[in-house]
Amino acid sequence: MATRGRPRTFDPDIALRQALDVFWERGYEGTSLSDLAEAMGIRSASIYAYFGSKEGLFRQVMSLYGATAGEPPRRALRDGATAREAIHAMLRATADQITHPEHPHYCMLILAAPTGAVENHAVRQFLADGRHGMYEEIRERLADDVPPARLDAIARYYTTVVQGLSVQARDGATRAELETVITCAMAAWDAL
Amino acid sequence: MATRGRPRTFDPDIALRQALDVFWERGYEGTSLSDLAEAMGIRSASIYAYFGSKEGLFRQVMSLYGATAGEPPRRALRDGATAREAIHAMLRATADQITHPEHPHYCMLILAAPTGAVENHAVRQFLADGRHGMYEEIRERLADDVPPARLDAIARYYTTVVQGLSVQARDGATRAELETVITCAMAAWDAL
DNA sequence: CCCTTTGTTGGTCGATCGACCAACAAAGCC
DNA sequence: GGCTTTGTTGGTCGATCGACCAACAAAGGG
16 A cells, blocks of 8 residues: 555646546547647656556546536536526536636537547447436436426437537537527427 | 540439448548548549548538438428417428438537537538528528517527437437427427 | 656657659640 | 540548547655
8 A cells, every 4th residue: 555666747637637628629539649638747658657548548538528517507407496497507517617718619529529530439438428417317317207208309309409509609609698598498498 | 524534433413322321320530541542442642632532522422411311301391371370380301311221320510510629620520511501491481470678589599409409319319200390499489 | 775656758660651753644726 | 546524443641530548746654
């Protein structure tokens, strides 16, 4: 258990945050190991020694991403008093996140690697699994409050809205513009 | 005007369609020149001689894409008797396209290059411009039929839905599942 | 104080990237 | 039938990709 051997000169948590910044800016395939090594302040050999590989590092980055940027929308969905309020708050928390001035304006889970070279299929599948998890969280929150016959449709609909919002933010839409979209999306709730 | 010099051995239209297939499958950065040369049945030097560069080829590919895959939703938007019908038909035509069994299940304009390396910024901007054009076409179709105060919001909302549908299709959603999303999205229309 | 353990440094690996060139081939023009 | 024009072939360019290794450095254990 004791700290044998030469101590690490970098802080893994800090390095992971720095890697997140780079991946967030350029996506998975758009980020090279030299980009990462430079941003993290270490050599690529240290990345391999501690994180395993580019893909291994990315998976840990996405874990950090889910625990930080992903948490507010998840909490909003969980804490909403009614199902309607939960969805509304989740959409607004999402809009807050993807227009945050200190970060790139999109959700990594959705746009960090939707397409790409054949050899990176596993990364795309990993992100697709995360998106499916998003759908399931929404579906579970609504399970007790909407008619079972419409549960899948409504859950998928609001998942679709979240994903569309990410593209909108990527294209420069402001927080206020996303709010108008959310207003339209919530109008559908009242009609269902 | 006359055909001087050695005649071309490949048909540019056919080669462009073959390039479209490859770019569609792997996105912009995920496709290499050797991928393209192999699929088009020519050497990379011929690509440079006729299409200029990888980016030049991609722009011509997107022009073909817009004129083929992009046309049905555009026509549906144009030909709808009422604004509501036009939007509804456009969404359904989009769903038809992005679940077409012979093509990858997503819209290239939206997901072929949302993120990537710094040096390909021009390509991303090119696609972002195309997405903005999509928004403007929707907005123009609605201009005479919805209250001016809500025109921007509703146009942006349905643009958002289209973009979300593309992510859904990419993740394996079926045509029937997309139809349920469209039903929800159209419910918002009646409430506005 | 040496030995083991762990981490970093600097370099290198084969492969591939987008881009392009010189040499050759095939047509029309005069 | 040369000459010009155009397109293709085969090869190569420097750069970079992800991955990894041998040598060295810094700690604790005995």
